[in-house]
Amino acid sequence: MHRPPTAEAEVAADLAAVRPDLxxxxxxxxxxxxxxxxxxxxRALAHEPLPWIERREHGAEDLTLRLRDGRALNGPGPDPYATTAYVTAVELAGVSxxxxxxxxxDLGVPNGTAFAAELGHSxxxxxxxxxxxQPSTKEPVHDWEWEQRVVDGHPYHPNCRSRPGFSVAEQxxxxxxxxxxxxLALLPVPAAExxxxxxxxxxxxxGERLLIPVHPWQAEHVLKRSCEQGLTARPLMSLRTLAVPGGPHVKTSLSARLTSSVRDISVASVAASAALSAFAETLAEHTDGLLHFTRTFGAxxxxxxDLAAVLRESPAVYAGPGxxxxxxxxxxxTxxxxxxxxxxxxxxxxLTAGLRLLELGVALEAHGQNLLVVLSSAGTPLRLVYxxxxxxxxxxxxxxxxxxALPPDLPARILTDDVTALRRKLFGSLVAGTLAGTTGDGTALEAALGTAVRQLPxxxxxxxxCEEPVPAKALTLMRLSPxxxxxxxxxxxxxxxxxxx
Incomplete structure (x- = not known):
């Protein structure tokens, strides 16, 4: 039976045409x-509530997953907080x-075909x-330069670099x-519309038109539009958000699936952006200077x-001299x-900043992309920016x-008094994401948390x-449950x- 070319073969063929040196x-x-x-x-197979896994059997140095169809999947003992690639092979029904x-x-699970293709792309x-x-020994000067050094993408998502729909040249x-x-294209649209x-x-x-920044991939593949006017920018970690030198960060719509979701900007989020920005200024007053929020200028x-943009200030404005x-x-x-x-x-x-806001009633999505740290010239962590x-x-x-006071214009979807939902939002991003990704493994995370929590109310x-299991988004389950x-x-x-x- 003829098999279609793999993502690896497709990339290799494209490379031969556009960058044979690579x-x-x-x-x-x-x-x-x-x-x-x-x-x-x-990590996902070892810990997520996947319905086709019957049970998990932990050995001294390995893990065996008993599947509902009778097969067994065996691999190394998992560390849910590890960021190094320690799994080089697993064995399914005796095949490596x-x-x-x-x-x-070959697992043949429901909705697995599309996700398997994404893993190949990743x-x-x-x-x-x-x-x-290219190796660089120069200290970054501009705000986008640190972001562009993050090569491997999301530390825990299997789709850490999945970019289906992007050719090699576009990547x-x-x-x-x-x-x-x-x-960026600047698409004129009547302000009245x-x-x-x-x-x-x-x-x-x-004049009476707004010039909306549009990502060139979006302009070509979704809007089918060309535009003579443009704005030079540098892409940040999220790819669809770009830094304009000397200006704002521009969040654009991008109707392509990156990691988990299609990166559009909803009409509701545009409508709420000013209210959320004003609310954030109120929240910052309750953090004793530990946490700043970047302001939204306009959306x-x-x-x-398919055609939307949000303009935000650069987090770099919150850095003092040195x-x-x-x-x-x-x-x-670093x-x-x-x-x-x-x-x-x-x-x-x-944790001080995150738990203080959680006590007030606000749970941040404090993963490593949304959360930034202000460092002293010696590298000491001083403050945070969100x-x-x-x-x-x-x-x-x-x-x-x-x-x-609860602002009247906040979106209904972000409002909840469910304590579990609030804690999941913060702990799943800050502990299972940011702190785990920074320390790099379970042992180092245990040491950092153990010291930190003794100093907190x-x-x-x-x-x-301290006492309950740590929530984390079931990223693979979500991709297999469209x-x-x-x-x-x-x-x-x-x-x-x-x-x-």
Whole structure:
């Protein structure tokens, strides 16, 4: 039977046409890229509530998954907080697999075909990203430079580098890890036809028309539009958000599936952006200077998620003389954390700010892309900066207990008094994501958390963090459940509980 070409073969063929010099490095990097994706997939198989897994049998150094169809899947003992690629192969029904896409295909699970293709794209794109890297010893000067050094993408999502729909030439032209300049199209739209939140800047107006920044991939593939006017920008970690030198960060719509979701900007999020930005200024006043929120200048859309943009200030404005602002996902690239003491101090800072807001009634989506840290010239973590408020959760009852008024224009979808939902939002992003990704494994996470929590007020939220399993988004389950809306969750062993990590 004829099999279609794999993502790896497609990338190799495209490379031969557009960048033949990268071909040997791409090929040499494929085993490491497959292992990186397989490690992320193994984390999911070991811990997510996947319905086709009957039970899990833990050995001294391995794990066996008993599938409902009678087969067994065996691999190394899992560390749910590891960020290094430690899984090079697993064995399904006596057959060894080092390719995550082939493994998922042969598992034959519901909705697995599309996800298997994405895993293939993820490994191939990751090998491409690594192959194109040029060593640099220069300290980054601009805010986008730290972000563009994050080559491997999401530390735990199997789709860490999946970019289906992007050719090799487009990945090289738009992927932040390839460090390109991107020319955003400026699409004129009559102001009377647009929903505008905040103040749309004068330099993005043309008489009675708004000039909406559009990602060139979106302009070509979705809007089918060309535009003579443009704006030069540098892509950030999220690819669809770009930094304009000397200006704002521009979040654009991008109707392509990256990691879990299609990256449109909903009309509702445009409408709420000004209210959320004003609310964030109120929240910052309750953090004693530990946490800043980037302000949203303006957002606009002509009532369509395919054509929308949000303008935000750069987090770099919150750095003082001699300080630098670094996304948490890029911290390992700075040489930090460089000691258990540094990790513990960063954990204390992040938990202090996150738990204080949670007590007030606000749960941040504090993963390594949204959360940034202000470092002193010596590398000491001083303060935090948070950006992108679109997916926070707000508890009206908690706010009321603390005398904080609930803004009238917040989206209904972010409002909840469910304590579990609030804790999942913060702990799943900050502990299972940011702090785990920064420390790099369960043992180091245990040490950092253990030191940090002893310095924090023992609130009910802290008790839950110390004693209950750690929630994490079930990223693979979500990709295999296309008909189930919203987040789904896994419970990871708590490193602070004896035998938990």
């Amino acid at each position: 071909g040997p490095r791409f090929t040499a990097g494929l085993p490491g890229a497959r292992a990186a994706v397989l490690t992320r997939l193994w 697999y080092d390719d995550p896409a082939r493994l998922l295909t 490994a191939a794109s990751l090998a491409l990203s690594r192959a194109a890297q 090289l032209a738009y992927g932040p890890e390839h460090r390109p300049e991107v020319r 647009c929903l505008v939140s905040g103040e749309w800047p004068k330099d993005l107006r043309d 606009a859309t002509p009532d369509s998620p 300080e630098r602002v670094v996304p948490v996902a890029a911290l390992p690239l 040489g930090l954390p460089d000691s258990p003491a540094w990790s513990a101090e960063f954990a204390r800072l992040a 950006r992108d408020l679109a997916d926070i959760r707000v508890g009206p009852s908690r706010l009321a207990r603390h005398g904080i 023992r609130t009910p939220d802290l008790v839950a963090l 008909g189930t809306p919203g987040d789904q969750w896994a419970l990871l062993p708590n490193p602070l509980v004896r035998g938990g990590a």
